[in-house]
Amino acid sequence: MKLSADIAAFSRRLGHQFRRPELLTRALTHASLSTPSRPDNQRLEFLGDRVLGLVMAEALLAADRQATEGQLAPRFNALVRKETCAAVAHEIGLGEVLKLGRSEMMSGGRRKEALLADAMEAVIAAVYLDAGFEAARDMVLRLWGDRIGQVESDARDAKTTLQEWAQARGMTPPRYQVVNREGPDHEPTFTIQAELQDGRSARAEARSKRAAEQAAAQALLAQVQKGA
Known part of the structure; x- marks a missing residue:
């Protein structure tokens, strides 16, 4: 062949x-x-x-x-x-x-x-x-x-690290919410918001929910670590 x-x-x-x-x-x-x-x-x-x-x-x-x-x-x-x-x-x-x-x-x-x-x-x-x-x-x-x-x-993915950071400070686990979905069904783009119990949040978008959640968690991690 x-x-x-x-x-x-x-x-x-x-x-x-x-x-x-x-x-x-x-x-x-x-x-x-x-x-x-x-x-x-x-x-x-x-x-x-x-x-x-x-x-x-x-x-x-x-x-x-x-x-x-x-x-x-x-x-x-x-x-x-x-x-x-x-x-x-x-x-x-x-x-x-x-x-x-x-x-x-x-x-x-x-x-x-x-x-x-x-x-x-x-x-x-x-x-x-x-x-x-x-x-x-x-x-x-x-x-x-x-x-x-x-x-x-x-x-150690960003979601795991963020959850451990929150738990170490007595907070509930971060919440993840789809705030927007665009594009055709075969190639959507998701915008996810990650939010901590104290109200701090960050958003990110990606081609899959999982990737968007990880990116939002990474953005929120960078925010809280900068303020720590």
Whole structure:
């Protein structure tokens, strides 16, 4: 099987030459385009999630030999969560080569975080099946790059930090409220307000509620820490 020019270019961005190129084609095929003769990437996604987890568990243990399980767990979660997988996928142009059905393509599927994250995991599995664990590990470590070294700062998300700040001062947990929603259904933008019991608040907008909540929490954190 010969890869199309765009998928061959994507393979070069991965840094892996497939002996079985049909694995990469399958990894890039969304369920909206699957047929009995054209399987989708869901089974590969399942496998890739586990391969990614093992790669990151090994990397974290090697990077900090004194860390406890309680310290390692949030670091691990930060590296394997969907948002991180989608960010890596975006950096290597995975969305450009996704094989989507017409309806999914029309609804902006190439930019959807969930689709990008799932396909990234499927690509990891494709490399694993094509060339083994070491090849998959090398690719993952290369693509994740500085994220692994910087994971300590990413592991504690802003919402968790803000909640702990509030609880340490005897306050109830921060409240998050959607104050605005704009854009089409397939690509909405949310504005979220984060508010503390003492009345201090901050707003932020993003393409998902979760991202907007995190951004609002970060803005409110910066506000209260500046005034502390």
